[in-house]
Structures are given as C-alpha cells and as structure tokens.
Amino acid sequence: MSYSSRVETLNAAGAQACLAQAAAAADRLGLSVCVAVVDQAGQLLAFCRMDGAPTLSIQLAQDKAYTVTAFGLPTAQWYPMIADEPALLHGIVKADRLMIFGGGAPVKAGGQIIGAVGVSGGTSDQDGQIAAAGAAAASD
Amino acid sequence: MSYSSRVETLNAAGAQACLAQAAAAADRLGLSVCVAVVDQAGQLLAFCRMDGAPTLSIQLAQDKAYTVTAFGLPTAQWYPMIADEPALLHGIVKADRLMIFGGGAPVKAGGQIIGAVGVSGGTSDQDGQIAAAGAAAASD
C-alpha cells in the first residue's frame, strides 16, 4: 500500500509567465488589476498590482486564486452552482476566503490543477477573462 | 442544592467509530469528503480527509460539527428555521463558525447530544447522509 501520492505543482517560472500574460490581457482591456498566482496547494507564488488598481483587490485577487485550488473550480462556476440553493447561497459564502464570482482560473497540466490565477479590479467577467489568459500561459 | 452537573460526552473510541462509518458511507456514494468529530463541547476529537476531498472542506467539516453542539440542531435544520426571518437570515449567518446547511449531525445518547459529526465534500444532502451514518455509529 502506498502512503504518498505525486502531485504536479506550478513553479516560480510558471507563475511569472501567468503574471505577464494576465497583465498583457488587462492592458488590452485598458484595465488596472491585481493578479495573484498560487501553487497547487493555494499558497502564494507571485503577485502584482498594476498602477491604478484598487487596493481592495489586493486580497480579493489572492482569495480568488486560493478558492480555485481549494475546491477545484473556476470561481465563476460557484454562483450558478448555488443560486438555486438558498441555504448554500446564504451559508457558504462566509467560508474563509471563498470567492463565488469570476476572476479565478485554474492552471492545468495533464488534466490536473497545478495552480491558479486570481484577478480583481474589473468586472467579474473581465477579471475572469484576464485570469484565464494568465492561466493559459502555464497550462498544457 | 447541587453545584455541578453530569454531562455525557463522546470519547476517542466513539469518534473513531463515527469516522469509520462516515467513511464507509462516503465510499458507498463514491465521494471523497472530510469528516470531523467533536465532543459534547464542540472540541475536535477526530478528523480525516479522504484522498481527493477538497481542501476547502477541511474547515467546513469542523465548523459543521461545531455548529451542531453549539446550538443543538443538525445543521440542515438551520436554513428552514431562518428562511422567513430576514433579520436572522442576513444577520446570524455571520456568527462565528455557524453553518446553516446540511452535513452536521448529532451523536446522541439517552436523548442528549454527546458529540457531533461534520462532513463536507459532496452536496449538502450527501454530506448530511454521510454525517448521519457516522453519528449513528456512536448513538444509542
């Protein structure tokens, strides 16, 4: 019987690639955002705040990235999943660092989540688009 | 006049029995969950995270078990109780560690709550079913 498992996790170079592509996507949209990149376990790897991004977004971006690795879904999938379940809608939102709107995207390799990108500063759709662009930079 | 009372509380052996039955119930449903067992005072007795369970569930499972002992109800009974009372619905959910959806079940002996099982990782219905199976292992 095996007592351990092998997991693939995003590294520093991958995180830089995500940051660069996310910032480029934000520039194309004319937006200033915060971008956070976490490893497979949700631990911070890299972060940047573009000039003009709201400081409220500093933590939100990190929490979005964390949420992706902690539950395995893009953050934009949370609200549709709980919209018709009022107990969850009212009750799970308080879970520590859980973000239920767009802006968190998984970085994937071989079908597994190896990290995540979280973006805050635009609308949730814009944040999600920027996060996806960032995540694509290190996904296979 | 007596200055003290006797409380019955789940012990380590009881907690292991709960964990085992909860894990078996999760296996029957094909789910990977976190299971927490607390004593009569809501203090952690035992915990296991099955391979593949979301890490977001680590705290949720513990909070569900805590909620049961802290108020004396299965967590699934909270939302129906407050759904038509907006002040509570919006106002009490922020209470520290309060979970208002399924997945927390009391362990009972002689009609008293002696501990609780909290489960997270499936839907709230599935979590509630697994928690009940776990709690039954140490209830009379």
Add this chain to the structure above:
Amino acid sequence: MSYSSRVETLNAAGAQACLAQAAAAADRLGLSVCVAVVDQAGQLLAFCRMDGAPTLSIQLAQDKAYTVTAFGLPTAQWYPMIADEPALLHGIVKADRLMIFGGGAPVKAGGQIIGAVGVSGGTSDQDGQIAAAGAAAASD
C-alpha cells in the same frame, strides 16, 4: 523551460499509519495526547485526541505539524537555532502558527518532506518522541 514541479505528498492511508503509531507510542509512555497529520503543504489530513488529552493541545498539535512543512525542520530544532539571536527569539515566535519546541516531526520519502506529524500533551521531549514514532510509520 518547465513551468511546474513534481512533489510527493502524504495521503490518507499514510496519515492513518502515522496516527496509529503515534498513539501506540503515547500508550507506551502512558500519555494522552493530540496527534495531527498534515500533507506536504501543511494541510490537515488526520487528527485524533486521546481520552484525557488537554484541549489546549488540539490546536498546538496542528500548529506543530504545520510548522514542520512550512519551514522544513522538526520543531525541536527551532529554539536552539534562535536561542542566541535575541531579535529572532523575541521576534519570530509571533509568526502565525510557528511552534519552536518539540513535538513536530517530518514524514520523509526520498529525502523530501512529504508531510508531518504534530503531537501535544506531554513534555516537548515526549511529544517529539511520539511524533517521530508516528512519522516513521510513513517515512521510507
């Protein structure tokens, strides 16, 4: 250039093996302790509180295990490392969850830390001995 790394991490079966051996070691010493087992990233995998263990130990055991994975050393090595550096001795102890006395031991495979065992309830020497016995159960 590679954007990810492979890490080995303790799984649920390994965590159970650690718990069982730690509990057996505590029994041999006639002690009641809390034992926590975390994965490579410091996230809780398994926990048990033996009957009679202090409830203060519930969190301490978890923090000891976390400390091992967060810095890569057995907790017992912290105090000797900072004893002659008063700025650290006074200043780093406040780091969130950092435990600087015995009771946290790494689980290792192939020379890498894949998880950790944290024990609280005895003296720090006893806790360290129990943690080491637990960690050995899943180390190569």
Add this chain to the structure above:
Amino acid sequence: MSYSSRVETLNAAGAQACLAQAAAAADRLGLSVCVAVVDQAGQLLAFCRMDGAPTLSIQLAQDKAYTVTAFGLPTAQWYPMIADEPALLHGIVKADRLMIFGGGAPVKAGGQIIGAVGVSGGTSDQDGQIAAAGAAAASD
C-alpha cells in the same frame, strides 16, 4: 492653509525593479527567498516566492515590508532599539505584523520613504542584504 499633502509612492514598475534586484542578490547568495514589495502606505505591490523558499516566509516577507513603512525604519533597527527596554521588548512585539529583525528595507526618494522591500528565507542578515539590494533598485 492647505488641506492636503503630496506623497511620493513606489509604483508597479519600481516594484518590479526591486523584485528583480532582490532575486538577483538572492541568487548570488545561493538562497531561495520570498520577496514582497509594498507602496508608501504598506500595501502590497508585488511578490515572488523563489522555488524552494519556505512557505513560512510568504507572510514574513510581507510583514517585514509593511513594518518598514508603518514605522519608518529598516526592520533590523528595531531589536537594538528595544533590547534594553523590557516593557517594549515584551510588549510591542505583539503589535500586528511588527517584525523586529532584519529583512525589511526602505525604498527612498528625496529622503522620503516611498515604499519598502521585505525578504524572508535566509538568516536575518542575509534577508536584510537582499532587501537592501532590492530597495536600491528604485531608490534615488
């Protein structure tokens, strides 16, 4: 009478310059560290965790940078300042996020602190050296 003041504050480009020089200094020392850069108000601008840096350092690096802007001194100056004042030595260390050992360096322009660099992962001397190298990249 003027009702407002002008503050100079590090921007995103300055933060990237600091990160790059800090990482280069860490490489020269053969160390893996976390580096955080904050603006004049102590708010996170940029962060990177080098491969192999301890995860305990994620928060420590940020707290060191914060401490610099929150009080106006390099973190290494704190311990000598309070070493002979036991009330402070025992009493102020608990201040939220205050770090009293090396690794936090101010970024200065025109004699003013416009931001800070915090480093964690080596000894406090090494961290301080790396932070100073990073801060120099955006100081005049």
